[in-house]
Amino acid sequence: MSTFQAPKGTYDLLPPDSAVFLAVREAIAAPLRRAGYGYVETPGFEQVELFSRGVGESTDIVTKEMYTLTTKGGDELALRPEGTASVLRASLEANLHRGGNLPVKLWYSGSYYRYEQPQAGRYRHFSQVGAEAIGAEDPVLDAELIILAVDAYRSLGLRDFRLLLNSLGDKECRPVYRTALQDFLRGLDLDEDTRRRIEINPLRVLDDKRDSVQKQLVGAPLLRDHLCEACKAYHEQVRELLTAAGVEYEDDPKLVRGLDYYTRTTFEFVHGGLGSQSAVGGGGRYDGLSEMIGGPALPSVGWALGVDRTVLALKAEGVELELPAPTQVFAVPMGEEARRVLFGAVTELRRAGVATDFAFGGKGLKNAMKSANRSGARFAIVAGERDLAEGVVQVKDLESGEQTAVPVDGIVGALRERLA
Secondary structure (H helix, E strand, O other): OOOOOOOOOOOOOOOOHHHHHHHHHHHHHHHHHHOOOEEOOOOOEEEHHHHHHHOOOOOHHHHHHOOEEEOOOOOEEEEOOOOHHHHHHHHHHOOHHHHOOOOEEEEEEEEEEOOOOOEOOEOOEEEEEEEEEEOOOOHHHHHHHHHHHHHHHHHHOOOOEEEEEEEOOOOOOHHHHHHHHHHHHOOOOOOHHHHHHHHHOOHHHHOOOOHHHHHHHOOOOOHHHOOOHHHHHHHHHHHHHHHHOOOOOEEOOOOOOOOOOOEEEEEEEEEHHHOOOOEEEEEEEOOOHHHHOOOOOOOEEEEEEEHHHHHHHHHHHOOOOOOOOOOOEEEEEOOHHHHHHHHHHHHHHHHOOOOEEEOOOOOOHHHHHHHHHHHOOOEEEEEOHHHHHOOEEEEEEOOOOOEEEEEHHHHHHHHHHHHO
16 A cells, blocks of 8 residues: 555546546547647646636635645746636737637647535546637537537437536626626525625526525526527527537526636536536637636637546446457567567567557466456467477467467568458
């Protein structure tokens, strides 16, 4: 037992489970690459103010969950709790929006950090794949991103997820709704922290998960009843595009999400097999975020999908991904000359694209063959002094037990043919 353990609320990714996580990341990223999204990677920490401005001072993420630190130089930094603010900051800093080809379409994958009470599906260190389309206000773009997420889930074999959809209005119609909601909320029996939130961002109260609060929200005014004509038309176009693409959704007038920067389209993917932490991903339009962090007006839309929660959803549905074998061929030498010859063959096979491993450590034949079977390889290459004297190696099919002699200079061709 090691002296040290992973910090509370975190986990280690190890084989064979790590192969599933990698496959999920690849499946989510694949539709994005086909749609012209380029990869972006940002630092694991940023200035605290980037998140307090962008994510919102009244959010739990900023007030309770950010990991913050002060550097030796006095800078106030935070481990990134989400991806959008960082990606937009990077795009603005590099002036990607001035290239004349808007929207700037980016995707990313990485680890994020929030100080939360650990439970199934909720970790203090978690993994997401996200996508952002920066610099264009177009319902087709909103629909594109939602469809790409749906296609990613479907490609993994997920079926029991649901898409919740809402509109949060814009700077024209949301102030009227904000006033109506504040008037309603001020009449409720709420704690002091929640009452302060009413004055800062009352929509956040709608996202409160406590039963004691949700029971009092029955009859609260809904934003959909206060949308201006432009926001109604925009949202209807998104709905029509999704329907035309065969994407089912549920209108959820109380859907807010946990970040302050969302405007107009907002959406969430939920899965019934995850218990209380049912959200597997989500996103929306954030037309004012660029200005919040000091940039020009750049209407944008994006999402982030949780890799951890997607893996849990796959397990809940009993979906087993078809993963490539980590090892296809295993080399078993008997004697020093065979070690030299077979190691050369292993190198050639790897360069030819065949996943190949080797019996390291001078194991005897029996133990080496046990390692070959445990590796999951389909074939073993076995060679001793007599084989090499005849210019051959023995290729053994580990499923059928059939063994044949193959010339040393024909190992790569013979195994590629068998594996095909």
